[in-house]
Amino acid sequence: MLKRFLLTPGPTPVPPEVLAALGEPVVHHRAPRFTEILAEVLAGLKYVFQTVNDVLVFAASGTGAMESAVVNVVNPGDHVLVASVGNFGERWLKLTRTWGAEVTALEYEWGTKADPADIEKALAADPAIKAVFVQSSETSTGTVNDIRAIGAIVARTPAILVVDAVSGLGATDLKTDAWHVDIGVAGSQKALMVPPGLAYVAVSEKAWQVVEACTTPRFYFDYRTYRAKMTGDGAQTPYTPAVSLMVAQNAAIELIRQEGLENVFERHRWLGRACKAGVQALGIELFGPDDPDANSVTACKVPAGLDGGRITKLARDKYGVWLAGGQGRLKGQVFRFGHCGYFGASDILVGLGVLEMVLAELGYDVEWGAGTGAAAQVLAQSPVQL
Amino acid sequence: MLKRFLLTPGPTPVPPEVLAALGEPVVHHRAPRFTEILAEVLAGLKYVFQTVNDVLVFAASGTGAMESAVVNVVNPGDHVLVASVGNFGERWLKLTRTWGAEVTALEYEWGTKADPADIEKALAADPAIKAVFVQSSETSTGTVNDIRAIGAIVARTPAILVVDAVSGLGATDLKTDAWHVDIGVAGSQKALMVPPGLAYVAVSEKAWQVVEACTTPRFYFDYRTYRAKMTGDGAQTPYTPAVSLMVAQNAAIELIRQEGLENVFERHRWLGRACKAGVQALGIELFGPDDPDANSVTACKVPAGLDGGRITKLARDKYGVWLAGGQGRLKGQVFRFGHCGYFGASDILVGLGVLEMVLAELGYDVEWGAGTGAAAQVLAQSPVQL
Numbered sequence: 001m002l003k004r005f006l007l008t009p010g011p012t013p014v015p016p017e018v019l020a021a022l023g024e025p026v027v028h029h030r031a032p033r034f035t036e037i038l039a040e041v042l043a044g045l046k047y048v049f050q051t052v053n054d055v056l057v058f059a060a061s062g063t064g065a066m067e068s069a070v071v072n073v074v075n076p077g078d079h080v081l082v083a084s085v086g087n088f089g090e091r092w093l094k095l096t097r098t099w100g101a102e103v104t105a106l107e108y109e110w111g112t113k114a115d116p117a118d119i120e121k122a123l124a125a126d127p128a129i130k131a132v133f134v135q136s137s138e139t140s141t142g143t144v145n146d147i148r149a150i151g152a153i154v155a156r157t158p159a160i161l162v163v164d165a166v167s168g169l170g171a172t173d174l175k176t177d178a179w180h181v182d183i184g185v186a187g188s189q190k191a192l193m194v195p196p197g198l199a200y201v202a203v204s205e206k207a208w209q210v211v212e213a214c215t216t217p218r219f220y221f222d223y224r225t226y227r228a229k230m231t232g233d234g235a236q237t238p239y240t241p242a243v244s245l246m247v248a249q250n251a252a253i254e255l256i257r258q259e260g261l262e263n264v265f266e267r268h269r270w271l272g273r274a275c276k277a278g279v280q281a282l283g284i285e286l287f288g289p290d291d292p293d294a295n296s297v298t299a300c301k302v303p304a305g306l307d308g309g310r311i312t313k314l315a316r317d318k319y320g321v322w323l324a325g326g327q328g329r330l331k332g333q334v335f336r337f338g339h340c341g342y343f344g345a346s347d348i349l350v351g352l353g354v355l356e357m358v359l360a361e362l363g364y365d366v367e368w369g370a371g372t373g374a375a376a377q378v379l380a381q382s383p384v385q386l
Numbered sequence: 387m388l389k390r391f392l393l394t395p396g397p398t399p400v401p402p403e404v405l406a407a408l409g410e411p412v413v414h415h416r417a418p419r420f421t422e423i424l425a426e427v428l429a430g431l432k433y434v435f436q437t438v439n440d441v442l443v444f445a446a447s448g449t450g451a452m453e454s455a456v457v458n459v460v461n462p463g464d465h466v467l468v469a470s471v472g473n474f475g476e477r478w479l480k481l482t483r484t485w486g487a488e489v490t491a492l493e494y495e496w497g498t499k500a501d502p503a504d505i506e507k508a509l510a511a512d513p514a515i516k517a518v519f520v521q522s523s524e525t526s527t528g529t530v531n532d533i534r535a536i537g538a539i540v541a542r543t544p545a546i547l548v549v550d551a552v553s554g555l556g557a558t559d560l561k562t563d564a565w566h567v568d569i570g571v572a573g574s575q576k577a578l579m580v581p582p583g584l585a586y587v588a589v590s591e592k593a594w595q596v597v598e599a600c601t602t603p604r605f606y607f608d609y610r611t612y613r614a615k616m617t618g619d620g621a622q623t624p625y626t627p628a629v630s631l632m633v634a635q636n637a638a639i640e641l642i643r644q645e646g647l648e649n650v651f652e653r654h655r656w657l658g659r660a661c662k663a664g665v666q667a668l669g670i671e672l673f674g675p676d677d678p679d680a681n682s683v684t685a686c687k688v689p690a691g692l693d694g695g696r697i698t699k700l701a702r703d704k705y706g707v708w709l710a711g712g713q714g715r716l717k718g719q720v721f722r723f724g725h726c727g728y729f730g731a732s733d734i735l736v737g738l739g740v741l742e743m744v745l746a747e748l749g750y751d752v753e754w755g756a757g758t759g760a761a762a763q764v765l766a767q768s769p770v771q772l
Contacts, residue, residue, distance in 0.1 A: 001401070001645045001653070002771050003730040015387070023409065259387045267387070281755075318771065319731060344389040345705060349739035350732040353758055357731075357766035369667075369759015372739055377754045380743035385388050385704065 002320040007351045009139050009167055009297040009324060009338030010062075010190040014248070018193055018342075021251035022244055029243050030236075037250050038235055044253030048169060048192070048261065049184055049202040051176035056226040058199045059242040062166035062187035065199030067095055068221035069133075069162045069183045072211045076100030079128040081159070083114035083150075087140035087328040088164055092133040099216060104129065110330060111141050111288030111299070116149040123157050130210065131160050137168035140327040141288055142299040142336065144172055151180035160207045166190060169200075170256060171268045171296045171340035182207035188245060191268075191296065191340040193252040197245045203227075266384045268295035271339045271348055274378040278352040279337075281374035282359065282366065287334045296340035297324075301333065306362055308332045314358045321354045345379045345386050388706040393737045395525050395553055395683040395710060395724030396448075396576040400634070404579055404728075407637035408630055415629050416622075423636050424621055430639030434555060434578070434647065435570055435588040437562035442612040444585045445628040448552035448573035451585030453481055454607035455519075455548045455569045458597045462486030465514040467545070469500035469536075473526035473714040474550055478519040485602060490515065496716060497527045497674030497685070502535040509543050516596065517546050523554035526713040527674055528685040528722065530558055537566035546593045552576060555586075556642060557654045557682045557726035568593035574631060577654075577682065577726040579638040583631045589613075652770045654681035657725045657734055660764040664738040665723075667760035668745065668752065673720045682726035683710075687719065692748055694718045700747060705740045731765045731772045 006013050014022070027034045038057075045055045058065060074080060074096060082092045083106040096103050104126060106118050114134060123129055132154050137144045147163055154161040160182035165174050169184070170191030176184050181202070188198035203211065203223060211223045219225075220239070229238045256264055272295035276286060279300050287299035302308035308325055312335055315321045324336040337351050352371035360366040379386065392399050400408070413420045424443075431441045444451060460466060460482060468478045469492040482489050490512060492504050500520060509515055518540050523530045533549055540547040546568035551560050555570070556577030562570050567588070574584035589597065589609060597609050605611075606625070615624045642650055658681035662672060665686050673685035688694035694711055698721055701707045710722040723737050738757035746752040765772065 001641055001650070001728065001730070003728075003732050005732060023406075255387055264387070320771075321732075342387065342389075344387070345740070345743075346389050346391060346707075346732075346736040349735050349758065353735035353739075353762045353765075354731070356759070356762045360763075360766055367759070368763045369755030369757070371755070372735065372758035372762070373742070373753070373755015376739045376742045376758070377746075379739075380746055385706075 004320040004322070005347065005350055006322050007337050007339070007347060008322050009336060009340060011196055012190055012193065012338060012341035013343070014195060015193055015252065015255060015342045017255060018248045018252045022195070022248040024247055027243055027247065029241050034243060035234065035236065037246055038237065041246055041250050041253065042230070042235060044250065044257065045200055048253065048256060049176045050174070050178070051202045053176065053202045053204045054227060054231045055200060055202045056223060056230055057237070057241065058221065059197060060199040061196055062185065062199055063091065064221065065185045065187065065201055066091060066164055068201060068223070069185055070095045070099050071216050071218040071221055072214055072223045073131050073160065073162065074099045074101045075214055075216055077102060078130050079104070079126055081106065081119065081122050081129050081132045083119055083132070083134045084108065085112060085114055085135065085141065085143050085145065086110050086138035088135050088138055090328065092164070096133060111143060113143055114145045114150065116146055116153055119150055120153045123153065123159060129159050131162055133162045136163050136165040136174050137172055137296040139167040139297055140330060142294045142297040143288055144168065144291060144293045147174060147181065148179045155180035160210055167296045167340060170264060172293060173265050176202050188249055192249065193255070193341045194245055194248045197242050198249060263384050267386045268340060270379060270382040270384065270386055271295065271343055272298060274348045274375040275337050275339055275351070277378045278348065278371040278375035282356065282371040296338070298337045298339065299334045300336065302335060303364055306364060308335050310362060311335050311358055314361060315354050319354045319357065321351060323351070348375050348379065390706040390708070391733065391736055392708050393723050393725070393733060394708050395722060395726060397582055398576055398579065398724060398727035399729070400581060401579055401638065401641060401728045403641060404634045404638045408581070408634040410633055413629055413633065415627050420629060421620065421622065423632055424623065427632055427636050427639065428621060430636065430643070431586055434639065434642060435562045436560065436564070437588045439562065439588045439590045440613060440617045441586060441588045442609060442616055443623070443627065444607065445583060446585040447582055448571065448585055449477065450607065451571045451573065451587055452477060452550055454587060454609070455571055456481045456485050457602050457604040457607055458600055458609045459517050459546065459548065460485045460487045461600055461602055463488060464516050465490070465512055467492065467505065467508050467515045467518045469505055469518070469520045470494065471498060471500055471521065471527065471529050471531065472496050472524035474521050474524055476714065478550070482519060497529060499529055500531045500536065502532055502539055505536055506539045509539065509545060515545050517548055519548045522549050522551040522560050523558055523682040525553040525683055526716060528680045528683040529674055530554065530677060530679045533560060533567065534565045541566035546596055553682045553726060556650060558679060559651050562588050574635055578635065579641070579727045580631055580634045583628050584635060649770050653772045654726060656765060656768040656770065656772055657681065657729055658684060660734045660761040661723050661725055661737070663764045664734065664757040664761035668742065668757040682724070684723045684725065685720045686722065688721060689750055692750060694721050696748060697721050697744055700744045701740050705743065707737060707740045709737070734761050734765065
């Protein structure tokens, strides 16, 4: 009878309205109704990406969409720049190297942000760099990069900007067009509030020039095939799509539209602020700077003398609350609260209350109610419903 | 996007497994599969009622089942005893008087329990009393009567004991057979974790003698018709049953069986204890005594100077949390947390955290985290999962 709370940065909780849509009878992907759904989803994704660019939908995980951005852009020997601030930045490094790129790697200490000035310098030093790969929200650390500043720099060069927004899109502001993001990558399973299985890319005209010229072999992820089928009136999918997930994504986008994108961002800001206040009130240090823009995930240092794995295990097994552990080199050193997507004040209260219980059981000196109280005090000030 | 929490004492939250069962294709009520489901539900209800008596199922609300216990027992002019400790006790008074009973009314101050010695005295003073009507858990105040003691007294007389267990069954212990409950009344929508619409009665052999002799006209609620159809092998329903609710009830009973009835009661004990500790830590007085058996609902006095209606309205409109107000003469004086059924530690944390935010907004001097912290401290000690 244990109630389960997914306080992880993906998968994330799915709203009941979306679960209900997921359970609707399967629609055939060539049925007129599915054509409408696809058109609605594509229009909705443009709203969320804040773009007029083409948006393409894949049946894939986020990593599939990340790879798609490499194989459609990078020829062997091409120069690219990767700015890495965590585990998913390292994935850009692996992907670009796998496909034979000559990589300039800007590797930052995990928990810090990429410095736009470094990117500017690197682009100036090597005018052959054809693409810059970076994360919007780095899920492993909670850091959010300054995409607006990076975009302004890259836009002045022939290079294109590829942004992994898998955990950021729909939680933290990302103005694809205004900020000059040439390829934005997202997935269904985080702030877009659908179970995993769909991945999205938004492709600018500047990027299309690169994609059309790219000769790296690709089939399933070939943007050209998708552009031919999936853009314009009467859009179809080139291959059998994950229809039920698409129906669910349509329902989830409708919820985002009803709330309004600005309110969605503001809700996430207050949730992030409350979560950080609660954690710190328990004497736990944040991992990385206390960044008000980092609204998707709150990374916390495991207190000295405690076992990070036991914190997440106890929360999960005894209280049904799934927190995330550390990824990559942070394994055992941090634990993370996700709060991107279908999250509200209730989740923050539950997560911090359970954290108090878990820490107390593990022998940490807990001031009962310090975490939940600090969070409630912040949440009560929110001008938007949460 | 507001998450909604039903922290009311009926309807109560429905587990996802039960919602999924509710959404299954409608089964015909004369199909073999429905016969199996009915048999499983009846067996499951016997487990929950802790009885070998006949259990009958009606498509009705709890009040329908309460009336059924009157029309199958009371002839006009019959002497009955009603022990009332709240709003639902008054409903027994109205129902028995509506059907022409001569009522001895033991009316206790709301928030207190019925005194078994008073019942013993009243039965001794009027040997013609043929039935005693009482609540197990009185939803309007949270009080739980001592049914064991009352049952032992009534069992020594020719009278039968009729217990409204609508909000108690499945949350607080009620041993129908061992405690000599002759007619137990329950509903689907509280601790039985199904939306409203089904009502249940468990009828003892002693009660059947009275029912068979009762000449009050009745049709839809005639226990004799249900006994003929609904007991023994190949049980059917006399009229079209609420099939989907039955399928859902079957799934909910399976969850209760998996957890085990004793663990269910223990979970409710800890939730009640934590809720009371949290409320009191905020300086709010409980309504009535701090009774460790009162596990279905926690009634709280509205603090001086505050408007009870605004507490529940603000919690609902701003935070999506449904608390209950006062009923009958307690309107505006109390507010109530329900925690019977599909409730866990998370609900207590959410309810108290939101209460802190609401009280602060209404100008009450809130010590942030006092309520959630006191509750977490209690919840962390529970030997059972919650």
